[in-house]
Amino acid sequence: MKALLQLKQSGVVEEYIQEFQKLVYQVSMFNPHYGTIFFISQFIKGLKFELQGTVEAHIPDTLERAYLIAKVQQEIFDAAPRNAQRQYNRFDTLATRTEVVPKAPLKMGMGDLWKDRQLREYRRANGECFKCELKYDPTHVCGQKKAATLNAIETEECTVMLSK
Structure with missing residues (x-):
């Protein structure tokens, strides 16, 4: 369990997934009561910073879906121009130097x-x-702005006379 909680991605996503799957199997052998949500959140927590947010935003409901999303995001990140990655990494180092209060997801x-x-x-x-x-x-300039609409309901007062 300790190894699973401390596991962090250091290389490519495929290596991280293989190690994660081994640890999930070992933990599940000793305690089968851990749910999928626990394992998904631990998987996302161990991903590199640049992949965590995007994988979490997709709200995967299975580990296989989380693995797939992480692989796709890794390919997208690797295909990005190097200067864009450097700017992102520069932001990452600035964010880790100062104390950042995490927002509740x-x-x-x-x-x-x-x-x-x-x-x-x-x-x-x-x-x-x-x-x-x-x-x-x-x-870019946004196209037509939506016109404001006014919705109203008009009713008439009606008096009913009952005769005896």
């Missing part, structure tokens, strides 16, 4: 905030504007 079912976060992450990943869904570039 938004959980599924938390209402509109969770849905908005998922939509924003999806649009960011696909290079779309957050407001109008069109492809984003530095010269």
Whole structure:
């Protein structure tokens, strides 16, 4: 259990997954009551910093899905230009020097905030504007703004006379 809790990704994702699977098997042999959510959260916690957020944002419901998302994100990160990775790593070192208070993660079912976060992450990943869904570039200007609508209901007063 101690080895599982201290496991961190140091190389490629595939090596980390293999080591993680060995430890999950060993822990499950001694105590089969640990749930999938525990193992998924430990897997994400052990990933490199640049992969954690994206894998967690997909809210994987199985370990296999978490493995797949991590592999895809590793490929995307490796395909990115080196200067973009250097800027990201520079931010990472700045963040680790200062004390950062972690935000509580938004959980599924938390209402509109969770849905908005998922939509924003999806649009960011696909290079779309957050407001109008069109492809984003530095010269982008959002298209038509939605016109304000006024919804009203008019009722008439009606008197009913009953005769005896």
